[in-house]
Amino acid sequence: xxxxxxxxxxxxxxxxxxxxxxxxxxxxxxxxxxxxxxxxxxxxxxxxxxxxxxxxxxxxxxxxxxxxxxxxxxxxxxxxxxxxxxxxxxxxxxxxxxxxxxxxxxxxxxxxxxxxxxxxxxxxxxxxxxxxxxxxxxxxxxxxxxxxxxxxxxxxxxxxxxxxxxxxxxxxxxxxxxxxxxxxxxxxxxxxxxxxxxxxxxxxxxxxxxxxxxxxxxxxxxxxxxxxxxxxxxxxxxxxxxxxxxxxxxxxxxxxxxxxxxxxxxxxxxxxxxxxxxxxxxxxxxxxxxxxxxxxxxxxxxxxxxxxxxxxxxxxxxxxxxxx
Amino acid sequence: xxxxxxxxxxxxxxxxxxxxxxxxxxxxxxxxxxxxxxxxxxxxxxxxxxxxxxxxxxxxxxxxxxxxxxxxxxxxxxxxxxxxxxxxxxxxxxxxxxxxxxxxxxxxxxxxxxxxxxxxxxxxxxxxxxxxxxxxxxxxxxxxxxxxxxxxxxxxxxxxxxxxxxxxxxxxxxxxxxxxxxxxxxxxxxxxxxxxxxxxxxxxxxxxxxxxxxxxxxxxxxxxxxxxxxxxxxxxxxxxxxxxxxxxxxxxxxxxxxxxxxxxxxxxxxxxxxxxxxxxxxxxxxxxxxxx
Numbered sequence: 001x002x003x004x005x006x007x008x009x010x011x012x013x014x015x016x017x018x019x020x021x022x023x024x025x026x027x028x029x030x031x032x033x034x035x036x037x038x039x040x041x042x043x044x045x046x047x048x049x050x051x052x053x054x055x056x057x058x059x060x061x062x063x064x065x066x067x068x069x070x071x072x073x074x075x076x077x078x079x080x081x082x083x084x085x086x087x088x089x090x091x092x093x094x095x096x097x098x099x100x101x102x103x104x105x106x107x108x109x110x111x112x113x114x115x116x117x118x119x120x121x122x123x124x125x126x127x128x129x130x131x132x133x134x135x136x137x138x139x140x141x142x143x144x145x146x147x148x149x150x151x152x153x154x155x156x157x158x159x160x161x162x163x164x165x166x167x168x169x170x171x172x173x174x175x176x177x178x179x180x181x182x183x184x185x186x187x188x189x190x191x192x193x194x195x196x197x198x199x200x201x202x203x204x205x206x207x208x209x210x211x212x213x214x215x216x217x218x219x220x221x222x223x224x225x226x227x228x229x230x231x232x233x234x235x236x237x238x239x240x241x242x243x244x245x246x247x248x249x250x251x252x253x254x255x256x257x258x259x260x261x262x263x264x265x266x267x268x269x270x271x272x273x274x275x276x277x278x279x280x281x282x283x284x285x286x287x288x289x290x291x292x293x294x295x296x297x298x299x300x301x302x303x304x305x306x307x308x309x310x311x312x313x314x315x316x317x318x319x320x321x322x323x324x
Numbered sequence: 325x326x327x328x329x330x331x332x333x334x335x336x337x338x339x340x341x342x343x344x345x346x347x348x349x350x351x352x353x354x355x356x357x358x359x360x361x362x363x364x365x366x367x368x369x370x371x372x373x374x375x376x377x378x379x380x381x382x383x384x385x386x387x388x389x390x391x392x393x394x395x396x397x398x399x400x401x402x403x404x405x406x407x408x409x410x411x412x413x414x415x416x417x418x419x420x421x422x423x424x425x426x427x428x429x430x431x432x433x434x435x436x437x438x439x440x441x442x443x444x445x446x447x448x449x450x451x452x453x454x455x456x457x458x459x460x461x462x463x464x465x466x467x468x469x470x471x472x473x474x475x476x477x478x479x480x481x482x483x484x485x486x487x488x489x490x491x492x493x494x495x496x497x498x499x500x501x502x503x504x505x506x507x508x509x510x511x512x513x514x515x516x517x518x519x520x521x522x523x524x525x526x527x528x529x530x531x532x533x534x535x536x537x538x539x540x541x542x543x544x545x546x547x548x549x550x551x552x553x554x555x556x557x558x559x560x561x562x563x564x565x566x567x568x569x570x571x572x573x574x575x576x577x578x579x580x581x582x583x584x585x586x587x588x589x590x591x592x593x594x595x596x597x598x599x600x601x602x603x604x605x606x607x608x609x610x611x612x613x614x615x616x
C-alpha cells in the first residue's frame with residue numbers, strides 16, 4: 001500500500017456518502033444497483049482475475065440469493081438471516097459445481113457454469129408453485145434494523161453502501177491474507193506455485209465458491225431493492241454482462257470490478273441518445289478494448305501512465321532473459 | 325414405433341445441422357485455441373445475408389446463397405481471424421473468450437437493429453413434402469438436411485485426411501512449431517480453418533433457417549448446442565463433434581415428446597454435466613494433458 005492510498009480510499013468513501021444527497025429517486029436507484037453489481041463483480045473478479053477461471057453463472061448465483069431472500073422474507077424471516085442463508089447456499093452450490101468441473105481441463109468450469117445458469121433459469125421459470133414462474137415474486141419488504149426502516153430510497157442506499165463496504169473489506173482481507181496471496185502465485189505461475197506446496201485445485205475451488213457467495217449477497221440485496229424478481233433477471237445474458245464488467249474494468253485489479261460495473265450501468269444512460277444502438281456500440285467498444293488492452297480500463301490507464309512516466313527498470317535486457 | 329421412427333429421423337436431421345456448427349467449433353479450437361462463444365451467431369448471420377440478397381437486392385435464391393457464402397467467408401472467416409483472433413492470441417485464451425462473447429452480442433444486436441427483431445420466413449431449399457413410411461411421416465426436408473450435412477462433414481474428413489493441404493492443417497493444429505519447421509505455412513493453415521468454419525456455418529444456417537425461421541436470437545440456442553455437442557463428443561475430434569451433434573438432436577426431440585416439453589432444453593445440459601463428470605474427454609475424444 002502506498003502513502004496516498006488510505007487518503008484516496010477515505011476520499012472515495014466520503015464521495016460515496018455524499019453522492020445521493022439531493023438526488024432524485026432514479027439516480028439513487030441507479031447508484032444502488034451499481035453498488036450491488038459491484039459486489040457481484042468483485043466476487044467474479046476473485047474467480048476470474050485471481051484464480052483465472054471463467055464463471056458464466058454469476059447472475060445465476062445472484063438468482064439463488066435473490067429467490068432465497070425473497071421466499072424467506074415473504075415468510076416473515078428477517079432479511080439478515082435470509083441474506084446469510086443466501087450467501088451460504090451460493091457458496092455450497094459453488095463448491096458442488098466447481099468440484100467436478102475443476103477436476104479436468106481449465107476451460108470446463110466455463111461450460112459447466114454456462115449449463116448451470118441455463119438450467120437454473122428453466123427451473124425458476126417452470127416451478128411456478130414455488131418461484132411464481134415467469135410472473136416472478138412481488139411484495140418483498142425492505143428490512144428494518146433496530147427500528148430504523150430502509151424503506152426510503154436514501155436509507156436503502158446507505159444500507160447497500162454498508163453491505164458494499166463490508167464486502168469490499170472482506171475481499172481486501174482475503175486478497176491480503178497469505179491464503180489470498182497464494183491466488184496471485186497461482187495465476188502468475190501455477191507450476192511453481194504447486195511445487196511450493198500449494199494445493200492448486202483446492203485453492204481454485206475455494207476462490208470460485210467464495211466468488212459465488214459474493215453473487216449470493218448481491219442477489220440478497222437485489223430483492224429488497226427492486227422488490228420484484230423474475231427469472232429473466234438472472235438469465236445467462238446477465239452473467240455475460242457481469243463477466244464484461246470485470247474484464248472491462250480490469251480483471252485482477254481490486255478496483256476493476258467497481259469501475260467496470262460503473263461503466264456497464266452508467267453507459268446506457270450516457271448512450272441513451274443512440275437508442276437501440278447502445279449494445280452495438282458497447283460490444284464494439286469491448287472488442288476494441290480487448291484487442292488493445294486485455295487488462296481492461298485500469299490496464300489501459302497503467303499503460304498510458306507508463307508512457308508519460310516510465311517505470312524504473314534497471315535492465316531491460318534482463319526481462320527478455322527471464323522469458324527464455 | 326412409428327412415432328419413434330419419426331422422432332429419430334427429425335432428431336438426426338436437426339442433430340446433423342448441430343454437428344456442422346460443432347465441427348466448426350472444434351476445428352477453431354484445435355487450430356488456434358479459440359473458444360468461439362459467437363459460434364451460434366455465426367450460424368444465425370448467413371441466413372440474413374441470404375435474405376438481404378433476396379429482398380433488398382432482388383437476387384434469385386441460389387445467387388443469394390452464394391453471396392451469403394462469400395460474405396461469410398470474408399466477415400466470419402478472414403475479418404474475424406485478422407482483426408480479432410490474431411491480435412489477441414498472444415494475450416492468452418481469456419481476453420479472446422471475452423471478445424467472442426462481445427462479438428456474438430454485436431452480431432445479434434446489429435441484426436436486430438438493422439434488419440428486424442421479428443422472425444423472418446426463410447425460403448425452403450428442399451421440397452416440404454411428407455411421405456408415409458411404415459406409418460411414420462418422414463419429411464423430405466429432414467432427409468435432405470441429413471444428407472447434405474453428412475456430405476459436408478464427410479467431404480471435410482476426406483479433405484483433412486487425404487489431401488496434402490488437409491494434412492498440413494492437421495499438423496499445424498497438433499504442433500504448430502514443428503509444422504513451421506517442416507515448411508508448413510501455419511498462418512495460412514489457420515486461415516483455412518477459419519474459412520472452413522465460416523463455410524460450415526453458412527451451410528448450417530441455410531439448412532436450419534427454413535425450419536426455425538431466421539431470427540436474431542437464434543444464435544443463443546444454436547451456440548449452446550454446438551458447445552454441448554463438441555464437448556459431449558470429444559473436443560479434439562471431428563468424429564466426436566459429429567456424434568455429439570446427432571446425439572443432442574435425438575435426445576432433444578425424444579425428451580420433448582417423452583419427458584417434458586418444459587424441461588426439453590434441460591436434457592442436453594444434464595448430458596453435458598454427466599459427460600464432464602464421467603468422461604471429460606468426451607465420448608470419442610482422447611485425453612489431453614491436464615493444464616491445471
